[in-house]
Amino acid sequence: MDNKTPTTTHLTDAQRIDSLRLIRSDNVGPRTFRSLVNHFGSARTALQRLPEMARRGGADRPGRILSEEDARTEIAAGERIGVHLVAPGEDGYPPRLAELDDAPPLLGVRGVRDVLMRPIIAVVGSRNASGAGLKFAGSLSRDLGEAGFVIASGLARGIDAAAHRATIPSGTIAVLAGGHDRVYPPEHEGLLAELIAAGGAAISEMPLGHSPRARDFPRRNRLISGVALGVVVVEAAHRSGSLITARIAAEQGREVFAVPGSPLDPRAAGTNDLIKQGATLTTEASDVIDAVEPIMGRPIMLREGDDEPLASEPDAGDRARIVNLLGPTPILLDDLIRMAGTTPAIARTVLLELELAGRLERHGGGMVSLL
Known part of the structure; x- marks a missing residue:
């Protein structure tokens, strides 16, 4: 089975607050966060330099920087509902996600952290799934769960929900597009509560109170594939969100699996195309297990910083x-x-x-x- 990250870290309370303030500041995403911290040595120093750098970039006025008070409020509000912010290398931060250049500097985790450290397979597919697709997603996920894998998905209607429900006993992870208190779709709040109570987990990089928008779902999809050894697409029409997840998975170096379907069903058009493009044709759990077993024993290392620092002052x-x-x-x-x-x-x-x-x-x- 997959090993935990050999390098462990633990942020102090002050470092966690500084990191939260930086990632919640205007125009700072995960890659920018990483560049700033690598260059300035700490999130606190980066926070002090943000206004100057934005001014040099042509900003008319300084962007918003989250206050220390607001950071403390967010952390406390999360802890009241069982959400803890963890950093790459800390217990509960999925090791394979930590490898990515755009890994969230802080990940909101709710539930049992141990499930996030086990080998993970993502299962995704159509919201408007066929009966056969729902049945197959459930049986495949259940078989993978019984083989020792944790199933990750996006808590959406259709295939996602079928994968979660089938693996509540063995462990499942819901990857949220909004804050932990803004579950989408709302009717899956009960499903989320059930999977967490049974020993699963939910993760999100978004702040509490953030309702998911259309542009948040591709960002969420990179986390679904990022935590996993591979992604199984059960049903997907052309230009579906599941195909975005498959594309991101390939870019991240993850294994991509696709379940074939009838050429007469538009819900199978995307998965059939994935197979043509080289995805592993999948009809049973052994197709997935045989492909990921060779890479499961490889050590997980946190991604290193840029080899070359930023310039102090371009002219x-x-x-x-x-x-x-x-x-x-x-x-x-x-x-x-x-x-x-x-x-x-x-x-x-x-x-x-x-x-x-x-x-x-x-x-x-x-x-x-x-x-």
Whole structure:
């Protein structure tokens, strides 16, 4: 079975508050958080430098920085309903999720932490699932659970719910798109309570009170695949959210499995295409187990920081060249560095300043564009 992360950490109360303040500040996402902490050495120092960096990036006024009082309030409110904020390397933070460049700096965990440290398989699929799809998702998940795997899914209607219900006895993880107190869909609040009471868990990177929006679900999907060894897609139409999860899983280096379906059923069109593209055709639990067993014994290591630090202070010429090369069309970071005739450290610093000013958008595959 999968081993726990060999490197363990434990944040002090002060460090946890500083980390929460930083990740909840305007224009700071997981990658930006990581760059700032790697460069400045701590979240506290990064917080002190945020206004200056945003100003250099072209911000008209400083972005909002979460106050220490609000951070303490959020932590206390979470603990009242059993939610604890854990950092990569701490007990309860899924080791494979901690490997990712965009791993949440703090993850809200509710339930039994041990279930998050065991080998995990994600099972996802259509909300408007067929009867056959629901039955197969349940039986496959149950078989995987009996084989020692924990099942992760998104608590959505259809396939997700079938996977959760089938694995309540063996352990299941609900990955939420909103805050822990904003369950979506609302009718699954009972299911969530049942799986937690039985020894499962729920995770979210969103603050309490955050109701999920459309753009939050792809962000949630990266966590579903990120915690897992592999992702099984049971039913998915073209352009479905489950296909986004499969694409993200492939980008993360996870195994992708797809259950074949009738070519006459549009709910199977996406899964059949995944098989054509190289996903493992899956008709029983052994198809999944045979594929992931060889990678389960590999040690889990936390991702390291950038090899090269940020530049202390790019000059006006560096900034002008980089900004002039950026536009609404995404460009590879390596191409940007080459065209600007600058160093990676200077380019990363300028991009970070633009991001903190709310002027930069990051895309998959190391691409960036100007907003």
